[in-house]
Structures are given as structure tokens and as C-alpha cells.
Amino acid sequence: MMTSAQMRAARALLGIDQRQLADLSGVSLPTVRRMEASDGNVRGNVDSLVKVVEALGRAGVDLIGDDTPSPEGGRGVRLKAPQRRNEP
Numbered sequence: 001m002m003t004s005a006q007m008r009a010a011r012a013l014l015g016i017d018q019r020q021l022a023d024l025s026g027v028s029l030p031t032v033r034r035m036e037a038s039d040g041n042v043r044g045n046v047d048s049l050v051k052v053v054e055a056l057g058r059a060g061v062d063l064i065g066d067d068t069p070s071p072e073g074g075r076g077v078r079l080k081a082p083q084r085r086n087e088p
Contacts, residue, residue, distance in 0.1 A: 002053060002063050004038045009077040010061040025055035 011021055018036065022029040027048045035042045035052065042049060053063065064070055064077070 001041045001065065002049065003040055004036050004042055006063055006077060007036055007042060007052070007056075010056045010063065013061055013077070014056075014059050016059075021052065021055065024059060025051045027051050 011017070016024070018032045019029055022032045025032075025048075031044065031048050032052070035044050035049070038044070042052075056063065062070070062072070
């Protein structure tokens, strides 16, 4: 799964806009816009999602999921889980 925040962060790391991502992935610009407008996990056609993920990978971005190690190092984006307070 990829979240809309990961998708935006990946574009930012690559320095590309939505149109460029659409061109790289072979999906339409409105599709990229809808994906990034999703709340949480990206919603959309599985084929389109795979194309976007593969395009980001070819461009040099690894998407890091929850609890996924990053053995190759390099830059990435990961949102830390919120700290839990000890309840009395």
C-alpha cells in the first residue's frame, strides 16, 4: 500500500510535479490528482497504482511501509508512529 502522503513526498524527493509523474507512469494527470487527494491509503485502479509505484521505483524512490526495514540505506520517507502515553 502507498499513502497519498508518501506519493507527495516521493514527488518532492524527485523534484517532479503531478504532470511529470503522470508522464513517467503512463497514467492520466486526473488519475494522479485523484490518488493524491485520497485520505490515507491511495485509492484507485490497481493497474494505475502499480504503474505509479513502478515509475517512482524506476526514478529512484523506495516506498517504505510500516515496520519495513530499509536495508539498502539511502534517503526515504517514513512517518513515525505517535508516542503512546502511559495511562495510569
